[in-house]
Amino acid sequence: MSETITGAEMVIRALQDQGVEHVFGYPGGAVLPIYDALFHQDKVRHILVRHEQAAVHAAEGYARSSGKVGCVLVTSGPGATNAVTGLTDAMMDSIPLVVITGQVPTYLIGSDAFQEADTVGITRHCTKHNYLVKDIADLPRILHEAFYVASHGRPGPVVVDIPKNIQFEAGAYVRLADNQHKTYRPAVQGDPVRINAAVELMTRAQRPVFYTGGGVINAGPEASALLRELARLTGFPVTSTLMGLGAFPASSPQFLGMLGMHGTYEANLAMHDADLIIAVGARFDDRITGRLDAFAPHARKIHIDIDPSSINKTVKIDIGIVGDCAHVLREMVRVWKETAPAIDRQRYAPWWADIARWRGRNCLAYRADGRFIKPQYALERLEALTRGRDRYITTEVGQHQMWAAQFLHFEEPNRWLTSGGLGTMGYGLPAAIGAQIAHPDALVIDVAGEASIQMNIQEMSTALQYRLPVKIFILNNEYMGMVRQWQELLHGGRYSESYSDALPDFVKLAEAYGATGIRCDKAEDLDAAITQMLDAPRAVIFDCIVDPAENCFPMIPSGKAHNEILLGDAATDIGSVIDDKGKALV
């Protein structure tokens, strides 16, 4: 069944057929026909952002919190180039997006026409795949293929660049029955031989640990449930990357907290001393491994990942299993139940005793200060006052992000939205908008810093336009905190350009946008102020004035191994352990 419609109508029809309910975008000359087609229907709702970068981050927040493909519509030239940071962010964190960009008419491509940019050229490296549509006959196939490619295999952003004359042209619209790509078929099922071998290794381990990442969340809620079941069956401890938080419940006694550069003492020491690491949907990122030649020196390594290029990329793997986490975990659960001998849990008692000892260091402890609110305290109170709520947390990037990962606790997947791989300041507010669109009745909080929030502050206007009651919780230390921390530790306390000078009055700024502004600078006022924020029926900017000198610990400094992790109490010694070579490499 085909019918003849214009290219612009095909775009909207394809979105409808794909079940897209929301598209984040910004109009412009080269997408006007698509905006016109949008005007004539009400199935796909358009969310008008204030900057194209924010459109992509909002779609990421929408996708990450809902499990759906996020959708973006922007114009040619500056519309597309503004989207590049968001695309790169989605690429690094494996977020499925379909981003439709307008382009100058085909006959003007290459002539430096008004608002022309080589969008497919520019975005080739920051997308999973991209298309320039030069023939109306290809458009329906490409649109549906884009959704398939974005969401199958390792997810990622797909750009479809559509010249304006193609949008006007009429052609036959057909929806392919399977809307698959003609050849792209990523492996989903893991190799049974390797799965058996992996389970066999697991039954023999003395000091095992699960190291789980964002791939578990991308594989859907079922993967998280299976991870919990496998952890329950085996009794092994579990640590998670920044991207994986929530796949395993933070409240479980088996959970060691986040690992890596600012991960917990117990998680990092467990990785270092383990004799078996089972990596599930995690990619041995350099923030996780620290010094590679000292990474988990005693451990055999099993790695489950849907992307074959992740296996053996930086760390040598003993058993690599290419497949979707949910499929592989289901098989592992089955094989474990069928074949694992009744293991005496006493075998792990020395291992758990080690872990208990490490936990005893109480690595997240901080010293309260009569003068300032400690950022850790602010987050502890935020956690306490929002626990049990239908809650989504987004963050910007920096110290506040790490503290949020340490002090906020996640029981379910898809509740924690943060820019992990790319580390994009300005991610949090638009991502919160996307999450709030997907979950209108939920509590959505952007934990921010006073520097990061200014990178996409214009999105306050979007939040107000759509009456989105997002809460922006700024830990305001008047510094780009993580930069300041590194300058303190590595550059002799020379705080080059990291002071947040000329800050706006965030309360007045909130009011200027029509939101609620709250400032708090005393620990004793904090609970009441947070409650006021939570009770507000609309968007809030909460300016929480915190200790400007506080550093984020634990910390694996500078090319050190996991067992050389520094705790807060050791902070005064930290300068001496960092040499000149390291300073050059930062």
Added chain:
Amino acid sequence: MSSIYSDAPPPTPEFRHTLAVIVDNEPGVLARIAGLFSGRGYNIESLTVSETQHEAHLSRITIVTGGTRAVIEQIKAQLSRLVPVHRVTDLTVEGEAVERELVLLKVVGQGEHRLEALRLAQAFGAKTVDATLKSFIFEFTGASDEAERFISLMTDCGLVEVSRTGIAALSRGAEPL
């Protein structure tokens, strides 16, 4: 030892591999492959591309690259995950592949130089595809090291210009790729 990034790895032996990559012949596919190599810091020693199955719109790209074993494995994995890539075959792992390239050489000279150039061309089995009273263009087909020797000898016989196709390669034996 103290960076937020790990130190550079110690030097490890590098190997030369020839990869055959079958791709959809669609716009931008070569840019995708070449961009992957430049973006991830891999080497390309030689790259040839042409449509080999017209009806199926398939092209064959032959890439000669070098790197440590781990890097070669990474290159293959990274190539394989590009959406328009059908498959990647490491011809070096499959066994000694037949590798050939075509070289065109322009040689200018008179007298003894000219005669010597002609004798060498004959010895190397090169064809004379163009001749004037002052110049020749020779066409040489063969293995790359043979081509290198031929080119270096010709340098002393008035070589003024060289054009090389890069390597085309097939695995030996009856089995197709």
